[in-house]
Amino acid sequence: xxxxxxxxxxxxxxxxxxxxxxxxxxxxxxxxxxxxxxxxxxxxxxxxxxxxxxxxxxxxxxxxxxxxxxxxxxxxxxxxxxxxxxxxxxxxxxxxxxxxxxxxxxxxxxxxxxxxxxxxxxxxxxxxxxxxxxxxxxxxxxxxxxxxxxxxxxxxxxxxxxxxxxxxxxxxxxxxxxxxxxxxxxxxxxxxxxxxxxx
Amino acid sequence: xxxxxxxxxxxxxxxxxxxxxxxxxxxxxxxxxxxxxxxxxxxxxxxxxxxxxxxxxxxxxxxxxxxxxxxxxxxxxxxxxxxxxxxxxxxxxxxxxxxxxxxxxxxxxxxxxxxxxxxxxxxxxxxxxxxxxxxxxxxxxxxxxxxxxxxxxxxxxxxxxxxxxxxxxxxxxxxxxxxxxxxxxxxxxxxxxxxxxxx
Amino acid sequence: xxxxxxxxxxxxxxxxxxxxxxxxxxxxxxxxxxxxxxxxxxxxxxxxxxxxxxxxxxxxxxxxxxxxxxxxxxxxxxxxxxxxxxxxxxxxxxxxxxxxxxxxxxxxxxxxxxxxxxxxxxxxxxxxxxxxxxxxxxxxxxxxxxxxxxxxxxxxxxxxxxxxxxxxxxxxxxxxxxxxxxxxxxxxxxxxxxxxxxx
Amino acid sequence: xxxxxxxxxxxxxxxxxxxxxxxxxxxxxxxxxxxxxxxxxxxxxxxxxxxxxxxxxxxxxxxxxxxxxxxxxxxxxxxxxxxxxxxxxxxxxxxxxxxxxxxxxxxxxxxxxxxxxxxxxxxxxxxxxxxxxxxxxxxxxxxxxxxxxxxxxxxxxxxxxxxxxxxxxxxxxxxxxxxxxxxxxxxxxxxxxxxxxxx
DNA sequence: TATTAATCGAGACGGTACGTCGAGTCTTTAC
DNA sequence: GTAAAGACTCGACGTACCGTCTCGATTAATA
Numbered sequence: 001x002x003x004x005x006x007x008x009x010x011x012x013x014x015x016x017x018x019x020x021x022x023x024x025x026x027x028x029x030x031x032x033x034x035x036x037x038x039x040x041x042x043x044x045x046x047x048x049x050x051x052x053x054x055x056x057x058x059x060x061x062x063x064x065x066x067x068x069x070x071x072x073x074x075x076x077x078x079x080x081x082x083x084x085x086x087x088x089x090x091x092x093x094x095x096x097x098x099x100x101x102x103x104x105x106x107x108x109x110x111x112x113x114x115x116x117x118x119x120x121x122x123x124x125x126x127x128x129x130x131x132x133x134x135x136x137x138x139x140x141x142x143x144x145x146x147x148x149x150x151x152x153x154x155x156x157x158x159x160x161x162x163x164x165x166x167x168x169x170x171x172x173x174x175x176x177x178x179x180x181x182x183x184x185x186x187x188x189x190x191x192x193x194x195x196x197x198x199x
Numbered sequence: 200x201x202x203x204x205x206x207x208x209x210x211x212x213x214x215x216x217x218x219x220x221x222x223x224x225x226x227x228x229x230x231x232x233x234x235x236x237x238x239x240x241x242x243x244x245x246x247x248x249x250x251x252x253x254x255x256x257x258x259x260x261x262x263x264x265x266x267x268x269x270x271x272x273x274x275x276x277x278x279x280x281x282x283x284x285x286x287x288x289x290x291x292x293x294x295x296x297x298x299x300x301x302x303x304x305x306x307x308x309x310x311x312x313x314x315x316x317x318x319x320x321x322x323x324x325x326x327x328x329x330x331x332x333x334x335x336x337x338x339x340x341x342x343x344x345x346x347x348x349x350x351x352x353x354x355x356x357x358x359x360x361x362x363x364x365x366x367x368x369x370x371x372x373x374x375x376x377x378x379x380x381x382x383x384x385x386x387x388x389x390x391x392x393x394x395x396x397x398x
Numbered sequence: 399x400x401x402x403x404x405x406x407x408x409x410x411x412x413x414x415x416x417x418x419x420x421x422x423x424x425x426x427x428x429x430x431x432x433x434x435x436x437x438x439x440x441x442x443x444x445x446x447x448x449x450x451x452x453x454x455x456x457x458x459x460x461x462x463x464x465x466x467x468x469x470x471x472x473x474x475x476x477x478x479x480x481x482x483x484x485x486x487x488x489x490x491x492x493x494x495x496x497x498x499x500x501x502x503x504x505x506x507x508x509x510x511x512x513x514x515x516x517x518x519x520x521x522x523x524x525x526x527x528x529x530x531x532x533x534x535x536x537x538x539x540x541x542x543x544x545x546x547x548x549x550x551x552x553x554x555x556x557x558x559x560x561x562x563x564x565x566x567x568x569x570x571x572x573x574x575x576x577x578x579x580x581x582x583x584x585x586x587x588x589x590x591x592x593x594x595x596x597x
Numbered sequence: 598x599x600x601x602x603x604x605x606x607x608x609x610x611x612x613x614x615x616x617x618x619x620x621x622x623x624x625x626x627x628x629x630x631x632x633x634x635x636x637x638x639x640x641x642x643x644x645x646x647x648x649x650x651x652x653x654x655x656x657x658x659x660x661x662x663x664x665x666x667x668x669x670x671x672x673x674x675x676x677x678x679x680x681x682x683x684x685x686x687x688x689x690x691x692x693x694x695x696x697x698x699x700x701x702x703x704x705x706x707x708x709x710x711x712x713x714x715x716x717x718x719x720x721x722x723x724x725x726x727x728x729x730x731x732x733x734x735x736x737x738x739x740x741x742x743x744x745x746x747x748x749x750x751x752x753x754x755x756x757x758x759x760x761x762x763x764x765x766x767x768x769x770x771x772x773x774x775x776x777x778x779x780x781x782x783x784x785x786x787x788x789x790x791x792x793x794x795x796x
Numbered sequence: 797t798a799t800t801a802a803t804c805g806a807g808a809c810g811g812t813a814c815g816t817c818g819a820g821t822c823t824t825t826a827c
Numbered sequence: 828g829t830a831a832a833g834a835c836t837c838g839a840c841g842t843a844c845c846g847t848c849t850c851g852a853t854t855a856a857t858a
Contacts, residue, residue: 014807015849021809037318039238044839053810058841115314118373119236128374159375160367164390167366168359170373174317175327176358191363191394220830243818252831257820413803413854435716437636442844451805456846513712516771517634526772557773558765562788565764566757568771572715573725574756589761589792611833612823618835641813650836655815 017060024050025057029071033112034105038119041068041112065120069127072113075100079134086151089142090189093135094166098185101173111173136162143196152196165192223249224256228270233307237314240267264319268326271312274299278333285350288341289388292334293365297384300372310372335361342395351395364391415458422448423455427469432506436513439466463518467525470511473498477532484549487540488587491533492564496583499571509571534560541594550594563590614657621647622654626668630709631702635716638665638709662717666724669710672697676731683748686739687786690732691763695782698770708770733759740793749793762789 028050032041043064047054061067077099079092100106117127136158143161146152168188172178227249231240242263246253260266276298278291299305316326335357342360345351367387371377426448430439441462445452459465475497477490498504515525534556541559544550566586570576625647629638640661644651658664674696676689697703714724733755740758743749765785769775 013805013851015809018809038314039240039318041238042839043841047810051810053812054841055811055843056809059808111317114373115237115317118310118314119238131374159371159377160386160390163367163370163375164363164394167368167370168362169366170369171362171366172358174313174369175330176362178358187359191359194396195363195390195394197393241818242820246831250831252833253820254822254832255830258829263819413801413856416804419804436712437638437716439636440844441846445805449805451807452846453806453848454804457803462845509715512771513635513715516708516712517636529772557769557775558784558788561765561768561773562761562792565766565768566760567764568767569760569764570756572711572767573728574760576756585757589757592794593761593788593792595791609833610825610831612825612835615835639813640815644836648836650838651815652817652837653835656834 021050021052021056022060025052025067026071026074028052029067030075030109033068033071034108037108038068038112038115041116063120063122065116065123066126068113068116069123069130072100072109073126073130075103075106075109086142086146087186087189087193090139090165090192091186093139094169094188095185096134097166097169098180102180107173114170114174135166139165146193150198152193153198156196161192161196164195165189220249220251220255221259224251224266225270225273227251228266229274229308232267232270232311233304236307237267237311237318240311240315262319262321264315264322265325267315268312268322268329271299271308272325272329274302274305274308285341285345286385286388286392289338289364289391290385292337293368293387294384295333296365296368297379301379306372313369313373334365338364345392349397351392352397355395360391360395363394364388419448419450419454420458423450423465424469424472426450427465428473428507431466431469431510432503435506436466436510436517439510439514461518461520463514463521464524466511466514467521467528470498470507471524471528473501473504473507484540484544485584485587485591488537488563488590489584491536492567492586493583494532495564495567496578500578505571512568512572533564537563544591548596550591551596554594559590559594562593563587615653618647618649618653619657622649622664623668623671625649626664627672627706630665630668631705634705635665635709635712638713660717660719662713662720663723665710665713666720666727669697669706670723670727672700672703672706683739683743684783684786684790687736687762687789688783690735691766691785692782693731694763694766695777699777704770711767711771732763736762743790747795749790750795753793758789758793761792762786 025046028046028048031049032045036042036045041064043054043057046052046064046067047057057064057067061070076096079096083089083092097110101110113123113127116123118124139162140158143152143156143158147154147156165188168191169184172180172184224245227245227247230248231244235241235244240263242253242256245251245266246256256263256266260269275295278295282288282291296309300309312322312326315322317323338361339357342351342355342357346353346355364387367390368383371379371383423444426444426446429447430443434440434443439462441452441455444450444465445455455462455465459468474494477494481487481490495508499508511521511525514521516522537560538556541550541554541556545552545554563586566589567582570578570582622643625643625645628646629642633639633642638661640651640654643649643664644654654661654664658667673693676693680686680689694707698707710720710724713720715721736759737755740749740753740755744751744753762785765788766781769777769781
């Protein structure tokens with residue numbers, strides 16, 4: 001739709017979405033995710049905590065899983081910019097996830113959002129789309145450059161690379177539950193490049 | 200009660216645990232996991248499918264998550280034996296998981312069991328204990344040998360190694376949902392070794 | 399603000415109440431009463447049907463019950479005038495109700511309005527006030543004349559008489575749901591007089 | 598089904614209906630009817646008051662209206678027996694209703710049950726069936742005898758008679774809300790006979 | 797004619813209840 | 828003693844409605 005049309009079209013009557021309510025719901029969602037995980041997550045609980053009605057929740061999110069993913073993605077900061085070094089550029093792609101997991105109980109939020117993305121179709125779509133935009137596509141660009149410079153093998157596959165880079169992080173967050181030491185993302189990027197190194 | 204007494208007198212009154220029922224419950228559990236995922240998983244559903252009473256289920260499993268992990272682990276075959284080559288020995292550690300995921304809808308069973316292990320404490324314990332015995336401990340042995348032969352760096356960490364080996368598999372199973380091509384486990388083992396290679 | 403000011407200055411700026419909207423709301427109310435009864439009656443439904451906003455409804459009626467009573471009373475025609483014969487004068491008091499019940503689904507409208515009057519205080523007030531003006535007071539006049547002529551006993555009680563006259567109609571409308579045959583009101587008036595006849 | 602069959606047929610496994618729970622639910626239902634009327638009646642409220650689950654309520658009653666009617670009918674005592682005098686026999690048919698209405702807030706219970714019977718099909722069925730058995734059928738017998746003795750007219754109609762007898766009571770209970778004075782039922786029976794008297 | 801206040805539709809909001817389903821416990825009957 | 832059947836309390840599900848509110852648009856009396 002063009003700007004022209006947007007102006008001529010009659011503007012919607014009635015109130016707009018309450019941003020206060022939206023923020024309260026997302027915050028309540030995060031608390032619920034932290035305390036109850038995925039199976040124990042309850043929309044009623046979010047409504048109670050966020051002083052919102054379930055109607056409002058269902059009005060704005062296609063599913064509760066999608067809401068969980070939204071709540072988690074809101075925690076993930078923008079990646080650092082202006083980085084030149086290839087290893088750092090790759091590190092920057094997963095550093096925001098590491099950062100989000102490290103703050104407070106961000107750990108649990110990411111974990112639960114991931115489960116939501118697995119169990120719920122809408123949530124999965126949202127999650128994969130974020131991953132594609134924020135990680136997979138940029139990663140492909142960097143790796144293409146590195147392959148051109150013969151730093152990595154020419155037969156690299158973007159999905160193999162992506163999962164080599166990010167897979168270990170999932171294991172740490174989901175299963176071993178160990179702490180994320182300083183420089184964790186950098187180590188992952190380095191190991192990934194080593195795994196795909198030329199020769 | 201002493202071992203003596205246990206052997207001589209009481210002879211345990213009443214019938215023993217019904218293996219038929221146990222098998223039916225585990226099979227029903229897998230079906231439920233495949234069709235409903237983790238959040239939608241229902242004990243009532245398992246009882247209905249398995250023609251079992253809920254009492255029986257709760258009698259034998261500490262939690263439904265633990266039951267899910269049991270149902271999944273039952274799918275994972277024993278690893279190949281008699282392998283000598285280090286890469287193949289490592290491959291053999293994750294090959295059973297790959298195999299279980301490939302048969303039928305094993306994919307979904309593994310996935311749901313993993314979520315159960317995350318959300319449910321008993322299930323997590325069971326899962327991590329299996330992982331420790333079947334993968335982490337053997338992996339540590341092989342890697343120690345390789346480190347001694349200077350194939351891999353001396354500063355290797357078992358958890359870093361484990362997650363480098365198995366993390367990509369989780370990404371594939373949980374998130375990207377892509378197919379597992381032939382030789383997937385071997386590729387993982389190879390990449391892991393490359394990531395930890397000496398020099 | 400004093401009464402004086404209220405009368406002199408403000409002169410009410412802005413548009414007056416929309417009669418179109420009012421009529422649409424009352425019609426929608428009747429449809430809702432017919433289809434959903436009292437417990438299932440919904441203001442949202444009336445707003446949808448009548449293309450009105452809930453605000454408009456709540457602006458003009460103190461309660462939804464009162465609105466239902468209004469909608470029903472609007473169906474009840476004025477009583478016939480110029481009748482001399484006492485039995486016909488009494489008949490004329492309930493004939494309008496009979497008439498309203500007979501047209502279309504008026505039956506259901508009366509029924510639901512009666513329930514609204516029972517459950518809702520404002521509605522009850524409205525209903526009883528109508529009954530007092532249209533039926534009880536005129537009935538008292540006729541009966542006083544008849545008592546003076548020794549047609550009915552001197553110890554008649556207006557409430558006993560009223561309920562003897564109109565009670566059977568409620569039973570028919572509310573409970574037995576039977577059809578109202580021609581001359582029903584006349585029969586009621588006759589039986590009431592017989593019940594109170596002198597000697 | 599014969600007794601024989603009942604014995605050979607496999608007896609149902611599992612627990613029986615809890616009478617404690619049933620009684621608590623009916624008592625809670627009455628309280629809810631008294632306090633909230635019909636439109637404001639809430640199953641959640643009954644469950645809270647009666648410490649019962651909604652599941653249990655819906656398991657045993659086809660509709661909440663039917664539950665309300667049950668709760669009200671439980672208040673109505675058995676009619677007096679051994680009465681010979683025709684007027685007293687007729688009085689005895691409605692005396693139990695009068696009695697139930699007089700005790701405590703029985704008034705409101707009867708009123709709300711009647712509305713439930715109007716709005717809800719199952720409840721209506723239950724109510725009419727009770728009325729048929731307890732009032733209409735016995736009334737028909739008495740009136741037939743009286744018609745044979747020329748006490749009442751030969752062209753009497755059972756439904757006309759029933760509504761003449763009981764209709765005034767509905768008016769008093771539902772609309773005028775006046776008190777029921779001693780001997781109210783007897784007055785109704787007398788007036789009804791007068792209305793149908795021969796000559 | 798421009799201002800201004802009341803009205804209208806649309807609909808978002810926090811709540812409560814709906815009727816259903818599942819969790820985990822308990823009781824009854826059968827073997 | 829174990830098992831199936833199933834009733835029990837509790838609480839969540841996703842939807843509908845209540846009564847209040849805010850928003851633009853419209854309309855008619857006042858300035």
